[in-house]
Amino acid sequence: MSQASATASTPAGETGLSPTERIFVALDTQELERAGQLVATLRGSVGGFKVGKELFTAQGPDGVRAAVGGEPLFLDLKFHDIPNTVAGALRAAMHLRPRVVNVHASGGPAMLKAAVEAVREASEDLECERPWLIAVTVLTSLDDADLAAVGQEGPTESQVLRLARLAQDCGLDGVVCSPREIVPLRAACGADFRLVVPGIRPAWSASGDQKRVMTPARAIEAGADLLVIGRPITGAEDPAAAARRIAGELA
Numbered sequence: 001m002s003q004a005s006a007t008a009s010t011p012a013g014e015t016g017l018s019p020t021e022r023i024f025v026a027l028d029t030q031e032l033e034r035a036g037q038l039v040a041t042l043r044g045s046v047g048g049f050k051v052g053k054e055l056f057t058a059q060g061p062d063g064v065r066a067a068v069g070g071e072p073l074f075l076d077l078k079f080h081d082i083p084n085t086v087a088g089a090l091r092a093a094m095h096l097r098p099r100v101v102n103v104h105a106s107g108g109p110a111m112l113k114a115a116v117e118a119v120r121e122a123s124e125d126l127e128c129e130r131p132w133l134i135a136v137t138v139l140t141s142l143d144d145a146d147l148a149a150v151g152q153e154g155p156t157e158s159q160v161l162r163l164a165r166l167a168q169d170c171g172l173d174g175v176v177c178s179p180r181e182i183v184p185l186r187a188a189c190g191a192d193f194r195l196v197v198p199g200i201r202p203a204w205s206a207s208g209d210q211k212r213v214m215t216p217a218r219a220i221e222a223g224a225d226l227l228v229i230g231r232p233i234t235g236a237e238d239p240a241a242a243a244r245r246i247a248g249e250l251a
């Protein structure tokens with residue numbers, strides 16, 4: 001596994017989060033019991049939990065509540081649809097009181113603006129803190145050849161920057177990006193633009209299907225606001241020990 005070198009040209013904005021609190025563990029399982037066990041084991045040693053399509057589709061909003069309890073939640077449903085539908089889905093998602101929600105930047109400006117408005121209105125109506133609304137740029141499982149295959153103009157980094165600028169112009173708080181793009185994104189979008197970063201692989205873990213990866217320490221050093229980490233923790237024989245090892249590397 002190769003690791004890109006990274007030197008931040010613009011520092012990350014102030015999130016008030018310690019390095020360990022920046023770790024969100026991906027609960028990629030259909031099983032409520034397994035998700036609940038991971039939360040019970042890891043609570044306190046990481047910043048929060050990410051629930052994606054797998055657990056949400058299998059267990060629904062009540063299952064998410066049961067698994068995650070009051071822990072900080074990144075609801076990763078990556079909405080991508082017409083503006084009216086995405087706005088409605090986000091208003092519904094807000095009932096789970098997520099700290100972070102996401103949509104695909106490639107949904108376009110009208111969809112992104114509708115998403116911003118829906119999250120703002122729902123936060124006011126529900127009298128809860130507004131979550132970070134972030135946009136997925138180019139999935140970390142894709143490389144230049146994959147972009148070409150779907151007719152998107154590469155290289156990957158240019159497409160990520162194009163979509164990040166669009167998201168920022170439409171009022172979103174930040175993007176999901178691969179660790180390889182942290183430095184150029186900080187330079188292009190500034191210190192306060194939130195960078196939520198999957199594709200994190202400690203030197204001792206396998207890349208799997210992730211193509212654009214970096215170690216947790218290097219990603220934090222480069223300026224990531226949140227690290228999304230799944231299999232290096234959840235696939236470990238002892239997930240709590242793996243989380244502690246990563247925290248040690250960040251300290």
Ligand SMILES: O=C(O)c1cc(=O)[nH]c(=O)n1[C@@H]1O[C@H](COP(=O)(O)O)[C@@H](O)[C@H]1O
Pocket residue numbers: 026028052076078102136138139140141176177178198199200208210228229230231232
């Ligand atoms: O939005 C995401 O969280 C996401 C975006 C992306 O470009 N790549 C990506 O891997 N993810 C998510 O991040 C998590 C990464 O998990 P691991 O590869 O197991 O660490 C998965 O839950 C993915 O759905």
